[in-house]
Amino acid sequence: AQKITQTQPGMFVQEKEAVTLDCTYDTSDPSYGLFWYKQPSSGEMIFLIYQGSYDQQNATEGRYSLNFQKARKSANLVISASQLGDSAMYFCAMRGQTGNQFYFGTGTSLTVIP
Amino acid sequence: NAGVTQTPKFQVLKTGQSMTLQCAQDMNHNSMYWYRQDPGMGLRLIYYSASEGTTDKGEVPNGYNVSRLNKREFSLRLESAAPSQTSVYFCASSSGQGVDEQYFGPGTRLTVT
Numbered sequence: 001a002q003k004i005t006q007t008q009p010g011m012f013v014q015e016k017e018a019v020t021l022d023c024t025y026d027t028s029d030p031s032y033g034l035f036w037y038k039q040p041s042s043g044e045m046i047f048l049i050y051q052g053s054y055d056q057q058n059a060t061e062g063r064y065s066l067n068f069q070k071a072r073k074s075a076n077l078v079i080s081a082s083q084l085g086d087s088a089m090y091f092c093a094m095r096g097q098t099g100n101q102f103y104f105g106t107g108t109s110l111t112v113i114p
Numbered sequence: 115n116a117g118v119t120q121t122p123k124f125q126v127l128k129t130g131q132s133m134t135l136q137c138a139q140d141m142n143h144n145s146m147y148w149y150r151q152d153p154g155m156g157l158r159l160i161y162y163s164a165s166e167g168t169t170d171k172g173e174v175p176n177g178y179n180v181s182r183l184n185k186r187e188f189s190l191r192l193e194s195a196a197p198s199q200t201s202v203y204f205c206a207s208s209s210g211q212g213v214d215e216q217y218f219g220p221g222t223r224l225t226v227t
Binding site: 035037043045047050052093101102105107 | 145147149154155156157158159162164170172173202204206210213214215216217218220221
């Protein structure tokens with residue numbers, strides 16, 4: 001069975017500091033994709049970053065990077081130099097080998113403190 | 115480019131009533147999805163459509179039906195609404211190729227009393 005686990009319901013970070021949001025996954029598919037989405041209080045879902053299971057390097061997109069540890073089945077999101085606008089819910093998601101089934105974690109609420 | 119649009123934004127139904135949530139995308143995407151989001155549960159896939167003319171069940175399909183009307187439009191129907199279907203519903207689309215990230219609509223907040 002496919003499963004995504006986010007164990008941090010809420011996190012706080014000081015502005016300009018870095019923060020790591022944890023995500024572990026469970027799958028038996030040899031090929032899969034891992035995604036992070038941001039959901040601000042306004043409600044929309046915004047795609048942040050993607051890591052393929054066969055990608056050799058960790059993905060980076062601006063201030064976002066993905067710490068991918070395949071053997072541990074973890075795909076943690078690192079946000080560097082936090083900004084007040086980073087305050088939001090963050091969801092980790094996985095797409096399995098079949099390609100159309102996406103599985104989301106329960107999310108982590110991040111609050112950036114000025 | 116409007117991206118993914120959903121109507122309505124808000125809806126209140128009485129138990130047993132029916133309604134259809136509409137979704138359209140203008141990105142020429144092959145795949146479309148319906149999710150529900152409940153507090154503490156994340157997003158759960160209701161139905162998806164990998165291409166025009168095909169639909170498949172997701173994790174929580176009971177009580178819902180879908181129609182992929184054409185490549186642009188994917189509707190979700192509640193035939194007999196129940197209070198357990200009170201939720202925020204999101205439609206999403208993706209190209210079906212490459213990274214295949216999903217683009218989400220703004221959501222519909224549905225309350226069933």
